[in-house]
Amino acid sequence: MPVKRSCPSCSTTLRDKHQVGMDRFECPKCGHNATIAPQLKDPLIDEESPGNFSIPALGAAAAAAAVGAVAWAALSIYLNYEYEFIAWVIGGLIGYATIKVGGSGQSMGILAAIITVLSIFCGKYAAVEFASLKYIGRGQYEDYLGTISLDIAALESIGEDPTDSQIADWLVTRGYYNETDRKVTPEAIDDFREQSIPFLLSFDPDAQNYDRWRREKEAEHHVWIEAQGGTLQVMIDDLNVMDVVFLLAGVSTAFALVRRG
Numbered sequence: 001m002p003v004k005r006s007c008p009s010c011s012t013t014l015r016d017k018h019q020v021g022m023d024r025f026e027c028p029k030c031g032h033n034a035t036i037a038p039q040l041k042d043p044l045i046d047e048e049s050p051g052n053f054s055i056p057a058l059g060a061a062a063a064a065a066a067v068g069a070v071a072w073a074a075l076s077i078y079l080n081y082e083y084e085f086i087a088w089v090i091g092g093l094i095g096y097a098t099i100k101v102g103g104s105g106q107s108m109g110i111l112a113a114i115i116t117v118l119s120i121f122c123g124k125y126a127a128v129e130f131a132s133l134k135y136i137g138r139g140q141y142e143d144y145l146g147t148i149s150l151d152i153a154a155l156e157s158i159g160e161d162p163t164d165s166q167i168a169d170w171l172v173t174r175g176y177y178n179e180t181d182r183k184v185t186p187e188a189i190d191d192f193r194e195q196s197i198p199f200l201l202s203f204d205p206d207a208q209n210y211d212r213w214r215r216e217k218e219a220e221h222h223v224w225i226e227a228q229g230g231t232l233q234v235m236i237d238d239l240n241v242m243d244v245v246f247l248l249a250g251v252s253t254a255f256a257l258v259r260r261g
Contacts, residue, residue, distance in 0.1 A: 052261070057103025061112055064097035065090070065119035072123025077134050082127065082238075084246040090123075091116045091250025095257030104261025113255040120247060128231050128238075132221035136214045144213070145205055150174070152200050160201065164189050 010030045026033045068090035076082045091113075098104075098112045154174055158166040168184040171177040171192065177184050228234050 052102055052104045053108055054101060054103045057098045057101040057108060058111065058115075060097040060101040061094050061103070061115045064094045065115045065122075068093055068119045069123035069126065072120065073126035073130065076123075076127035077131055080134065082124075084240075084242040086123075087116075087120045087243070087246040087250040088253060089250075090119050091253040092257070094119065095254040098254075098258045099261055103258055106259050109255040109257075109259035112258040113251045116251050116254040117247070120250060124235050125231060128225065128234050132218050136217045138210060141210050141213055145208060148200070148203055149205065151196075152203060155197065155200050160197065162193075167192050 010027060068086075072086050072090065075086065094112050094116050098108060103112070151174060154170060158170055162170065164186075167189045168177075171184050171188065177188070225231055225234060228237070
């Protein structure tokens, strides 16, 4: 077990290299030569540096957390996939930013770990809340108008009062149903007759507006979120083992980096 020795004259810490005989040490500072019995270190006392609590370091950690959260949300939205290992990267980023600005020690390590959790949570929350951004760009709007125009042209070929068989063929031909996977249900045929036909017949491309379409799509997304029980519930439902593993990896990495300083 490690030992602790100090000069009885000036309290300078004495190390093994200062030993000149059996339990005899010469102080490198004051030159005092004395016999000092070694004292075992109390295992409950941590003699490591208490570290450096730093407000600028907390600011750096918060800034790194913001970058991590935005990166998590952006990658999840635009790649349409959540890479769990990013949580580990976020922990490392926050830990590095904290010690780079002078933060260190156990207390700062705990704060860095907490900030890591908040960053990951905010990133996942934003990814759910703003998932519709991937589908409401101007390019998607133009694709939407083009699809509706093709649907209208295809509807003209079967008339305004098609039979069930014609509707089923139309849904398969236009790609709304895959005949090899499932048959067109009577409910789908009824919905097409009661909702889709009136919509297509009344659709006026010249009267459309991108901003209004965008707001409608955002509203539809939030209606879906509410139907699932809210954003937090969607996050919980999407949680898996790897999320937990990399969350713990990120938190422990941030804590370890800062604790060591």
